[in-house]
Amino acid sequence: MEENILTTLKILIIGESGVGKSSLLLRFTQDNFDPEQTLTIGVDFKTKILNVDDNIVKLAIWDTAGQERFRTLTPSYYRDAQGAILVFDVSNYSTFTRLGNWLDELDIYSTKNNIIKMIVGNKIDVQHREVSREEGFAFARRYQTLYIETSAKTKDGVQSAFEELVRKIIQTPGLWDS
Ligand code: GDP
Ligand code: MG
DSSP, X not given: OOTTOOEEEEEEEEOSTTSSHHXXXXXXXXXXXXXXXXXOOSOOEEEEEEEETTEEEEEEEEOXXXXXXXXXXXXXXXTTOSEEEEEEETTOHHHHHTHHHHHHHHHHHOSSTTOEEEEEEEOTTOXXXXXXXXXXXXXXXXXXXXXXXXXXXXXXXXXXXXXXXXXXXXXXXXXXXX
């Protein structure tokens, strides 16, 4: 990546309603957590400048604006994204089983066929756990995605998740520079 050129990367956050997508975005962009976080309405994306291995990139991170409830994410939501974060809630098994549908949706709508995918197991601060780290990793390995566990509440893993995703995007030829 050339120096002094601010590359903008489009990152999507998808997954079932309630898994913590908006909370992860709030934690990452504003280092904040709202326990009363309500259904996202009308927010399309937030931006953040990130320095990864001396590459300065501007992330445009797209939230679903609550539309995941109605399964109406449009092709424009997916268009030209270089990275996708697929979030599930480790304390809710059904959100894990739904990941396959979100992977299918990415396959259908992604315009970049080498888009980098990362599965994020969120809410690891919750005592009651229904999906083990091993099971999460195994799923990610099978679908050749990155895997990381987070808590938007305690900050665990949140910064690393975005950094790891961006690092992989930067290392993938033809993904960010075309
Ligand atoms: P979204 O529908 O995927 O955008 O989910 P939200 O970000 O709106 O979060 C849904 C609920 O889960 C809210 O009550 C959040 O406060 C809560 N939540 C989100 N992330 C975490 C987390 O890491 N730990 C805990 N304990 N609660 C979380
Ligand atoms: Mg939301």
